[in-house]
Amino acid sequence: MQFPAVISAGLLALSVITQAHAGATLERVESRKELVNVLMESYPPFSFLNDQNQLDGFDVDVAKAVADKLGVKLRLETPSWDVIAAGRWSGRYDICICSMTPSKARAQVFDFPVEYYASPAVIVVNAKDERIHSAKDLDGLKVGLTSASSYESYLNKNLVIEGAEDKKLDYPFEMVQVAPYDTDNVAFQDLGLGAGVRLDAILTNLVTAQPRLKQDTRFKLAGAPLYEEPNSVAIEKGDPEWDAKVRAVFAELKADGTLARLSQKWIGADISK
Incomplete structure (x- = not known):
């Protein structure tokens, strides 16, 4: 034609x-x-x-x-x-x-x-905090994270991991207060002030968290990784x-x-x- x-x-x-x-x-x-x-x-x-x-x-x-x-x-x-x-x-x-x-x-x-690369998403808490041992303990608490990140989607219970859409993620909490930050630095500063002062926890990348955990005794991991983030x-x-x-x-x-x-x-x- x-x-x-x-x-x-x-x-x-x-x-x-x-x-x-x-x-x-x-x-x-x-x-x-x-x-x-x-x-x-x-x-x-x-x-x-x-x-x-x-x-x-x-x-x-x-x-x-x-x-x-x-x-x-x-x-x-x-x-x-x-x-x-x-x-x-x-x-x-x-x-x-x-x-x-x-x-x-x-x-x-x-x-x-x-x-x-891929690495696990983890919960970081103040070292003196004995309230949080897993994601279910985040219910009703204030959690810091990088704005517009996959961590924010996870806490909003609508995360879809590209390439693993059929993988069911566990959301063992009703509602979490999301506190977005431009960078992890300020979030860690706020968490370092004490458990529940400004934040109750941070959701971040294990690889990013490791240097801070080694160098700063104010922080510790809480529970197992939540999911692997590509x-x-x-x-x-x-x-x-x-x-x-x-x-x-x-x-x-x-x-x-x-x-x-x-x-x-x-x-x-x-x-x-």
Whole structure:
């Protein structure tokens, strides 16, 4: 079946636009010779300011390795997590190697080419608190967490883990008072004031919590991990060429041992996927 000339021209133009959009990010990265990665400023050991006031950590080193594979320099941006997780970056950022957990809601604005590590979600309490031993003990209490995180969805009893939608999560509480923070740092400061002073507990990543638990005797874990949280690379939705390139780069980083080496460096174990 033939199309009228006007319709054919329109379809051709649409095809050109679609193709241009499909490769927009890779073209931008290659033309600027720069990869812009967005992440949190305070999420140790994944991303944090070191003693030289420079961004450091597992996610930072992984982003550097990706930039090296692409043959470009790396630029790091650190807006609030709300801004990162909202997506619709309009070309401001190229990629989020930033410990993001996929979800159905986020999949509306992001594609997730690669799951690059996973770690358990845990409850942290004040060391002097004997009230909380598991998630069921959180009922009616005030729990701190990073805003717009999977932990917030869990406490709201609507968490869906991408790729494990059929896995039934246990919500052994009626209602928890959710206290969102921009970063874990302030939440831990508040919990350190004492049990129930500002917070009763924090829900966070085991890997993130471990350094604090080792260095600060004011905190302890309460009970077993609640669920395992996959963390993926996120990119703007609808760019298949960039998606394929990111997959290829991470396949190389996995095959040559870079991800395992960086995981051992920062975590003390290989949590890479």
